[in-house]
Amino acid sequence: MSEPLGPELLARATRAADARWPGACVIELEPLPGGISSLTFTATLNLPRDEGRRVVVKVAPPGLPPVRNRDVLRQASVMRALHGIAGVRVPEVLLQDAGAPPFFVMEFVDGEAYEPRWDESPSPPAPAIVAGRARAAARMLAVVQRLAPRAVGLGDEPALALAQELERWAKLFATAGDDLRGAESRLHAALAARVPEPVAPRILHGDYRLGNMLFVAEEPGAIIDWEIWSVGDPRTDLAWLLHFSEPVIRRAGQRDAANRAAAEAMPDRQPLLAEYVAVTGTDPGELSWFAAYCHYKLASTMAVLAKRNRRLAKPDPGLETAAASLAPAIARGLELIEAGLPR
Secondary structure (H helix, E strand, O other): OOOOHHHHHHHHHHHHHHHHOOOOEEEEEEEOOOOOOOEEEEEEEEOOOOOOEEEEEEEOOOOOOOOHHHOHHHHHHHHHHHOOOOOOOOOOEEEEEOOOOOEEEEEOOOOEOOOOOOOOOOOOOOHHHHHHHHHHHHHHHHHHHOOOHHHHOOOOOOEOOHHHHHHHHHHHHOOOOHHHHOOHHHHHHHHHHOOOOOOOOEEEOOOOOHHHEEEEOOEEEEEOOOOOOEEEOHHHHHHHHHHOOOOOOOOOOOOOHHHHHHHHOOOOHHHHHHHHHHHHOOOOOOOHHHHHHHHHHHHHHHHHHHHHHOOOOOOOHHHHHHHHOHHHHHHHHHHHHHHOOOO
């Protein structure tokens, strides 16, 4: 955070709060760890005749155009659209400011974000908790995907075709070095040649998995990190959640017994799919193309992160572990798309 940003951001947030609740102010800005595309802070919102309320402030990086995954106000728009819908948990957006840089303020939601097959924690959730979270996530995704975008005020959002989604990750993969790309062009060609017929577009999170949700025990508190949301084929988000039941790409080498137990408790694809279908009432059909696509999408993302990681004075060993698993992930994607394995 640049030195002037903190005081300026607090002053702007206070003006926005005062405009909504005369006499309100925002104080005690503190950075939150994580986040790549934008800056995230906690703060205290003081309302007249009320105790201080903890909030989260999300701001676009100063000096960069607030577009694509840096468009924080676009993130606020989908959260506003989904907040309050029965069965869907997203933080409430309280304030926003379109100045430079733009930001929004949302409620702070307590909870734990933990990706069972990826993350390491000194106190990971118990196996039964992991299983309950995964099933709850599948049900909540189904609720989101029952909503037509127009019904929640997002009808003007252009729908992305699957071919466009695929090219998005191909362009990203092209920026990784040849040593990290491997046989990705073969998988890309196979996917491009077999793009499924479209279905009715739905709201997509873009990275829907347990690591982007907050839970208290098994109870979901919020879906977070909406940086790459879009409207498109709902099977991409479903396949992404299923993918993290057993991703080929890993972020950790040796894990302790408690983290291994949490990972092993992640339900297989079929039980999660059954939870989803029980809510939607419809079978999504053959998903092998989408499973292969997930291998390609995750490999693309991790290849670029690994490339950047290697430039650091102290590279993250977890990203080197991920880099070592890129080739097996691409190979698995090719197996799925070329053999047409059932979901």
